[in-house]
Amino acid sequence: MQFGAIAIIALGLSPGTWLRDTPAKGVDSPVVVFRPIALDERVLGSFAIEGAWHLDSSNFWFGGYSGLVALDSGTLLAGADRGWTLRFTVPPANRVSQQSARFSPIGTKYARKHMSDLEALTHDPVTGGVWGAFEYRNAIARFSRDGRMQEVAFPRAMRGWPSNAGPEGMVRLADGRFLVSAEAVWRSDAEHDLHTLLVFSGDPLGGAGSWKARMETPPGYAPVDMAQLPDGRVLVLMRKVNYLPPRFTGRIAVYDPRTLTAERPWRGQVVAKLELPLPTDNYEGIAVVPDESGKGAAVWVMSDDNRMRTFQRNILLKLRWSPSEQ
Numbered sequence: 001m002q003f004g005a006i007a008i009i010a011l012g013l014s015p016g017t018w019l020r021d022t023p024a025k026g027v028d029s030p031v032v033v034f035r036p037i038a039l040d041e042r043v044l045g046s047f048a049i050e051g052a053w054h055l056d057s058s059n060f061w062f063g064g065y066s067g068l069v070a071l072d073s074g075t076l077l078a079g080a081d082r083g084w085t086l087r088f089t090v091p092p093a094n095r096v097s098q099q100s101a102r103f104s105p106i107g108t109k110y111a112r113k114h115m116s117d118l119e120a121l122t123h124d125p126v127t128g129g130v131w132g133a134f135e136y137r138n139a140i141a142r143f144s145r146d147g148r149m150q151e152v153a154f155p156r157a158m159r160g161w162p163s164n165a166g167p168e169g170m171v172r173l174a175d176g177r178f179l180v181s182a183e184a185v186w187r188s189d190a191e192h193d194l195h196t197l198l199v200f201s202g203d204p205l206g207g208a209g210s211w212k213a214r215m216e217t218p219p220g221y222a223p224v225d226m227a228q229l230p231d232g233r234v235l236v237l238m239r240k241v242n243y244l245p246p247r248f249t250g251r252i253a254v255y256d257p258r259t260l261t262a263e264r265p266w267r268g269q270v271v272a273k274l275e276l277p278l279p280t281d282n283y284e285g286i287a288v289v290p291d292e293s294g295k296g297a298a299v300w301v302m303s304d305d306n307r308m309r310t311f312q313r314n315i316l317l318k319l320r321w322s323p324s325e326q
Helices: 003-013
Strands: 031-036 047-056 065-072 075-080 084-089 097-100 102-105 118-123 130-134 139-143 149-153 167-172 178-188 193-200 210-217 222-228 234-243 246-255 269-274 283-290 297-303 314-321
Touching (some): 065 130, 075 118, 075 283, 075 297, 118 222, 139 167, 178 210, 178 222, 234 283, 283 314
Parallel strands (some): 065 118, 065 283, 167 222, 222 283
Antiparallel strands (some): 031 097, 047 314, 084 102, 139 149, 167 178, 178 193, 234 246, 246 269, 283 297, 297 314
């Protein structure tokens, strides 16, 4: 590949400087196509791989998905950095399928990136409540199940976060606490990076207070999403941008909320590596659906194509977490 082409792709991979494809304006089809991806491997670290799909649509607002949450066992809600959400039904594993999904604008100012960069979603399965976190605005909002924003708050503890490296991951724990991680690196050395993590005692939109912790990640990896397992531990999805050759790699790690403290970095254990020969891309969303037993879980992982369909894809993975093997 010539240097010029490498430079173009590398520029596209740089956070905040994406080179976007431009879909045809006026296309508002709700149809999303799911194409199964053939896999050579069926094991990914501590997970079994149950399926992989390439998602595509002619809808103008399709793509750029940075947040993912399971509304129930058969319905996923994805949030994009363009200010739209996508609600869809989980696809069948072994055949090409299409469905009429629901595209929803989060509000009236979704066309302006600094007002609409939705990076994370989380959910309360008991009440059905949905929350989202925004970069640029450093805000947390409450949403309807259809993906429309209802109200928004700007937590004081997030006001100094960088505009394009702010709240990237968020999870509501079963005990009511919220964890919000920053993409920006607080401190780095040869062995690990540290990222700011806020621990809210309750709903940030209800005025809950917070305290600051530090999350430890492998060097170069930033936390981009979080979801809680049935046993109370938290899966953290991480991403690294590699420029030469230009590509993304990812990690999934397990962290235990019982070890959270302000005095020591929060440390986890990497349990899966998102890299070749697995279909690789900019994986940014993770969601957990507990099994009927309440012990194992389906784990969904989704990539953000950054609206660069020439080089990237929207990929959906279905993994299986079995506690007896962990």
